[in-house]
Amino acid sequence: MDVHAVGLRPVDWGLGQGLGVPRFAAHRFTASSLSLSGARRFTHETLTSWGLERCADDATLVAAELMTNAATHALAAESDEEAAAAWLGLSCTDRTVTCTVSDPSDQRPRTTTQDPLAEGGRGMRIVTALSKDWGCDVHADGTGKAVWAHLQA
Structure with a gap:
């Protein structure tokens, strides 16, 4: 098993997104x-x-957008160091790479229609354009959410 992080706090999202498959890796990050x-x-x-x-650049951009959303909307407001962290999970099965970001907020991401000259608001449009599909699962125990995107491997 290729697990790069030990002691994952939100184990349930890892299991749902690929923990236990041969190609799974996780990384803790802050804002x-x-x-x-x-x-x-x-x-x-x-x-x-x-x-x-062949998909590393697109997946990196998708992961960056998901992490930026987490940093902006979920982590910046947290003052507690442990609560102010999120997890990036990567997995690959068959022909699909999954990028998942789990953070402590239950606020779902949304695609906005903004002025083309606005400085922000394009993140989920980029995720939509580069991924096969994406979604959001709120943790049943109320500890946040996992936003995931599937890309062609």
């Missing part, structure tokens, strides 16, 4: 720019190590 940069690098390096160079 800091250094942490987000490291998570993007982790995504690209993990997919490349799995021989998935």
Whole structure:
């Protein structure tokens, strides 16, 4: 098993998104720019190590958008260091790469229609354009949500 993180706090999302499959990796991140940069690098390096160079750039962009949403809407408001962290999960089965971000907020992402010159509001449009599908599962125990996107491997 290729698990890069031990002691995952939200184990249920990992099981649902691929923990236990041969190609699964997880990375904890915070809202800091250094942490987000490291998570993007982790995504690209993990997919490349799995021989998935052809989708590594798109998956890294999708993961970056999901992590940015988590950092902006779920982590920035948290003052507790443990609560102010989220998890990125990557898995690959058959011909699908799944990028999942689990964060402590139950606020679902939404696609917005904004002014084309606006500075923000395009994240989920990018995810929609690059992925086969995406969705959001709110944790049953009320500890947040997992936003996932499936990409062609």
